[in-house]
Amino acid sequence: MEPFFNPPLHKQRHQFVIDFIEKNKPKKVVDLGCCECTLLKKLKFHREIEHLVGVDIDEAIVKRKMHSLAPVSTDYLQPGYEQLCVELYQGSVTERDARLRGFDLALSIELIEHLPVPDVERFSEVLFGYMAPVRAIISTPNSDFNPLLPGLRGFRHPDHKFEWTRQEFQSWAEKVCAEFGYEVDITGVGQVPDGRWEQFGFCSQIAVFHRLKSGCNVFDQSQEETSYTLLYSVNYPTLRDNNVLRRVLVSEVLFWAESMKRRWTEAKDTEERGEGLVTKHSAACGEGSPTEDQRRSASDSGEEFDVWCTNRIRFQSGATTRSVQSVPVPLSLLWVSCPRVSSLCGSLSNLRHYLMDEPLVRLSPDGYALLLEQEGGSYIYIQFDLDDSGYAEVGLNQTLNSAALENWEED
């Protein structure tokens, strides 16, 4: 209907909201009349928001796309400290629900014109009187602008119950302000290009309300009114969730510890063989290993390994008297050399504490080093003495410098 706006008007409205959010950084945002969650889908990327709620009267419409508000797969892969909880409710904006009180920002984009006129009053009362958000953005068509829309007769949409002039909108807004203690700025999106703004105003008029009483956002939860039905709720993975933090930390610690161990083993290996380059990573390649080649052709699927590998392992573990060799990696070393580990757990003792009761991690009895199993066993000849006080010292001495670290690896 509004083809001559570019970008389209609905996108401009959404952009207006996004810009507003970028500037004011509200933590709790509710979208009244969220419909197919289009705006919410955009807002979920703005991670300063911690609580995002959508309300619509039509359950079917909300349900149609609500799963697109779920975290995307990658949100699980590297969770950050931001947290986000998304909730969707079925309910009418003319009814009260205690769960919607105390928000930082309430949005009502192109909603009020769909309400029968008597309901607008109740809507104002519920929104400003009951929910009482710190800020609110209300947008609605500006009927002053309608003569410019080609071919338009009547309202812009068959379901509109009214379309206000700038004057009508302003007087409603001012009345609301007076009644509930808000102040308002009226602006809009969608301008006539040739500067006849004075005459027509914006195509969509937008009122931005700001609550005057800077009262606290805590409401009495005892007398809860809950008229809305919860349709959907999801919590985004976040490092503030202790389980997530622990999982990420353990992964990070094991990764770094293993890579230290590997570097160390390689250095050892190179030294022993007196060679410059040892590519330990890649498995035997070339026809040189016909057995392996054939083995794979037999069971040509990533999942089916077969005897040959396991035989080799068994064979090796038999040959080199492997009395469960383990490599200790001092926690302090991890702490110093992996910034992510340190930023995740804050302090060395926290790190130790986290790892202490983690089933995937084995710590030395004194708790100062992580023990990694040495597989293969063929490259390690030097046994570590766990009681070697050197490690204990390293563990205690937090001002360890990097030169000392290098020595450990080249030792």
Next chain:
Amino acid sequence: MTGRARARSRGRARGQETPAPGAVPREPAPVEVPHAEGKVGRGRQKTTPGPFTEEALLQISAGFQQVKLGERGGHRRDFNDAGINTRQAMEHVKDSKSGTSGRAIQLSANFFRILSRPQWVLYQYHVDFKPPMESRRLRSALLFQHEEILGSARSFDGALLFLPNRLHSKETVLHSETRNGEKVQITVTLTNELPPVSPVCIQFYNIIFRRILRVLDMQQIGRNYYNPHDPLEIAKHRLTIWPGYTTTILPYESAIMLCTDVSHRVLRSETVLDFMYNLKQQCPAQRFPDICAKELVGLVVLTKYNNKTYRVDDIAWDHTPNNTFKRGDTEISFRNYFKTQYGLDITDGNQAMLVSHVKKKMGPSGGPPPGPAMLVPELCYLTGLTDKMRSDFSIMKDLSVHTRLSPEDREKRLNRFIMNIQKNSEAQSELDKWGLSFDKQLLQMTGRVLPVERLSQGQRSYEYEPWSADWAKEMRGIPIINAPPLANWLLLYTRRNGNEAQGLTQSLNKVCGPLGIRIQRAVMVEYDDHQESLLKALQHNVGPDTTMVVVILSSNRQDKYDSVKKYLCVDCPTPSQCVVGRTLSKPQGLMSVATKIALQMACKMGGELWSVEIPLKQLMIVGIDCYHDSTAGKRSIGALVASLNQSMSRWFSRCVLQHKGQEIMDGLKTCLGSAMKSYLKFNKCLPSRIIVFRDGVGDGQLHSVVNYEVAQIMEAIKSMGQDYAPKLSVVVVKKRINSRFFAHINGKVSNPPPGTIVDSAVTRPEWYDFYIVSQAVRQGSVSPTHYNVVYDTSGLKPDHMQRLTYKLCHMYYNWQGIIRVPAPCQYAHKLAFLVGQSIHREPNVKLDDLLFYL
């Protein structure tokens, strides 16, 4: 060829596709349009809702074959190859396609029956609005005002309405009112009753099932659904594994069933940019772009801002996030776009961009298709494994601990999956609404186990132990059928591998006698450990009489291997054998390594190892496979291998290289012609029977084999002479399938034994198809191979077709045991792979009748 290389090919082959026949390769549109806004989330850009196109309506009246539910603005690929009815054309399998040999075995399969009320049908209605309503939403709203008549279970896409119940009369007129009082008359007319097996219903089931998976909080990645809440972490390698399931609902031979298998998705908790940084530190600067492209191209990435997967097709080194693209009428930089759209900050402004050629979708509102998507490495996460990881023994071992499931565990997991659906009330109510439910048990069925084959080597013959499917022990001390003498052969080695070279010659001398291979002293050539000096050594020493060149390589570096193969396969056609020094360094295993090398060399020189009895005369077996090289200009290599003698011990091999968009069969047609000429030369007659085993057909490509390749094969045959009309069968071989079978032996769940055939219940009614479990695995669950006979004028009984196929799985000379596919397929795979990985050119035709690529 190398194990690593094979692994790579395996990774690459997945998801590759040959375009439909006749498809014109299209250059990417010149303008770069990134993932346009509409692609946020899984839903693709919605075109104007409008009613069905005229074309769609035509198709509806034409029997509903092509109607697609819930699809607007795009044509989804049919991964299940539905609607290809090849069986009806084959008279001899119309009634039964079951074999008879072997003993019966009780199996369960990873299929769950879909139960519905008896006489369940889906009613399809056409809905008409008067006056016409523009908005689809409004149409839905108006229609659904009549819930008391329509019921709560309904699916409406704006024009077509599907209900599980029949309305009272054929035509129902409803009256609705818009909110501003406009009166609308809605006419709901019954247009069809869809039986459960109709394509629309099947699609419908799948849609409902996907909805259920969403309800269970699973994440869709690619075609499958995964559970992000319970990840398995392999911290050592920074890998995260999400357990999940593949699911397909289709009408199978016995019923409509859900086929579901456990699937694991490997994800990485690092971005592509992290990966690039790491790589950059590890390799020399000038080689970085090459190495990086080699590692990344072909991998699938996930983005931070949507749930789509993209395949990396290229890296645009000259692009950075500061480049701009046209969005609407304005130019916007990628950096700003992501900032404003998704609040995502890009920290590295100098990173190169990834290019992904988004497949043949129409642009918004029917415009030209958008150009390639440009992706920012910093905003992309890698999924899957790189080639380097695949070849890393320790990674694969750690992975397999998590992903390899014993048959017992696998069965348990599948049962738990169905239980979870049944326990979830929301999922259950969705199913109930439509009157559907799932069987609580895996499908129980009967298969057959074929008897053990007897292998013969000259006068002597032996059988193998049925469960191991391996005869390395049995053939010890028995001379092979035919062994060309190892005379005038070279052994190249570096100074460092001097001992290994000595060791190898000594052990070869020991093992060759019992195998019946005459061996002379090798010409020993020492070379400096450089590629150039190795090549020089070859040029100096390899002459026209050289029968074999053995090269001991000091490391597993690909480049030396490649240059040896290039020289000896193209420039100076001579059989060659490369060995990595390290394999020979352990004295304990040396004898068995030497035995395998001796056998391999014998094959390469035209030797024959063993044979099985094949009771068909004048038969030529053809194997076809292809390899897609995603790095070198998207070339594909098609390889064709054809048998030359009765005992299937000699083979003709040829391959073609072609560019993207070309049909693989175009080139292979001439290869097939040459193969028949070779057969004629060998046998003094043309084959009276040709059986083609076609491997390398991806999901959704069956139609091109059926509609195009078969005709091409017949043309090639016709070109041999007007009245030459051999019997022809074309069998499509598929390894990547989701079907699994479990045997229940002594109360324990185990893999079915090698030789298990399944040709009922879970096969497809419209195909002449069967499954064979031919190989043995010691760990994990075995996966069966699917054979689909798409064309058959041989008149061969199904039983014989199955047994012949199984026999051919015994004939791969590089493995003393039964393999997953018929030998010619594996040979073709090897050849295509060697050419695609190392040679990059067509090998010299002088090598055609040797298995030089083993």
